[in-house]
Amino acid sequence: MILNAMNWDTLKHEYGLDAKRLMPWATLKAPFEGAWCVVRPNSQTTRHAHSDRELFIGVEGEALVTVGDEVHRIRKGDFLAIPPAVEHHVENPNSVDFQMMSLWWDNDLASRYLEGENVSHG
Numbered sequence: 001m002i003l004n005a006m007n008w009d010t011l012k013h014e015y016g017l018d019a020k021r022l023m024p025w026a027t028l029k030a031p032f033e034g035a036w037c038v039v040r041p042n043s044q045t046t047r048h049a050h051s052d053r054e055l056f057i058g059v060e061g062e063a064l065v066t067v068g069d070e071v072h073r074i075r076k077g078d079f080l081a082i083p084p085a086v087e088h089h090v091e092n093p094n095s096v097d098f099q100m101m102s103l104w105w106d107n108d109l110a111s112r113y114l115e116g117e118n119v120s121h122g
Contacts, residue, residue, distance in 0.1 A: 002028050011038065016045035017090070019102075031113035032105035037090075039063055039098040044091040052104040054082040056090075061098035064091045074100070 004025050011018040016039075023034040039045060047066075056065065062075040067088045074080050074090075082088050084106070092098040 004028075006036065011036075015048065016043060023103075029113060029116065031110040032103050033109070034101060034103040037100050037102050039090050039092040039100075041092055041095050041097065045089045047087055047089040049085055049087040050104075051084050052106045052109075053084055054088075054102060054104040056080040056082070057101040057103070059099040059101060061092070061094060061096050063098040063100075064093065065089070066091070 004022055006020070006022075011020050018038040018040065019035045021033070021035045023030055023032065056074060056079070058074045058076050058078040058080075060076055062073060065072045065074050065080055065088065067080070067082055068086050072080055090098070090100075
């Protein structure tokens with residue numbers, strides 16, 4: 001078993017939210033990276049786009065996520081997939097924190113993982 005225990009004192013404010021990058025870490029190889037994210041009440045993240053695919057998993061609270069021109073409400077238990085190169089941001093208009101797990105990957109990261117695991121992928 002591999003445990004990466006959460007230390008709430010290590011959250012770092014970046015991109016308009018508080019986050020802790022949880023992956024990668026030395027003892028676990030994975031085809032993706034990830035972070036625990038907290039969007040504080042009445043705030044929003046920095047609008048941005050990148051080449052990675054990204055998946056938001058709602059953990060606590062709710063927020064509005066703008067992906068391109070579409071606005072989606074995300075709540076506890078919801079999954080929201082964001083395609084590469086599409087601008088997006090999270091807005092929390094509520095009086096409580098919105099918490100989510102963000103996972104991201106690109107083709108290079110996934111290919112390096114598969115090559116390192118000697119897994120046939122194609």
